[in-house]
Amino acid sequence: MSDVTTSGATSRRVLLTSAGAVGAGALLAACGSEAPATTEPTGAAASQPATGETVGAGIVLGKAADIPVGGGVIFKEQGVVVTQPTAGQYVGFSSICTHQACPVSQVEAGKIKCQCHFSEFSITDGSVLSPPAPRALDKKEIKVENGEIKLA
Numbered sequence: 001m002s003d004v005t006t007s008g009a010t011s012r013r014v015l016l017t018s019a020g021a022v023g024a025g026a027l028l029a030a031c032g033s034e035a036p037a038t039t040e041p042t043g044a045a046a047s048q049p050a051t052g053e054t055v056g057a058g059i060v061l062g063k064a065a066d067i068p069v070g071g072g073v074i075f076k077e078q079g080v081v082v083t084q085p086t087a088g089q090y091v092g093f094s095s096i097c098t099h100q101a102c103p104v105s106q107v108e109a110g111k112i113k114c115q116c117h118f119s120e121f122s123i124t125d126g127s128v129l130s131p132p133a134p135r136a137l138d139k140k141e142i143k144v145e146n147g148e149i150k151l152a
């Protein structure tokens, strides 16, 4: 009887350890996207090895001047939405809807809209304003350098 219990406990421990490793990886990936950008001006950030979700760091998305205050621009190729909720405040989000992964298609009247099933998200924090999306858009770290918006 104790063999069965031990075996079961071991199996559970192995499963939990495996799940923990996966979870830790996901956490590291999540932390990687929150890493503050360095302020070194000449390509130092782009030459750093990627840790977690920093794929595309340094890629120029567009000009900050092209992001309307109270609105935003969808960069389809890069899968990023950049908004400017208030003058000088730029925020980046994934353009992939959290409902069924359609790309969002419009930024209008302070909302990021997905036309697949009409979810709407806040341009300020990506939160859901209108379901069926179950959660906010994922954040994308961006920075503004020399008037250009770049992935951080």
Ligand code: FES
Binding pocket: 097, 098, 099, 100, 101, 102, 114, 115, 116, 117, 118, 119, 132, 133
């Ligand atoms: S995939 Fe966006 S609302 Fe369904």
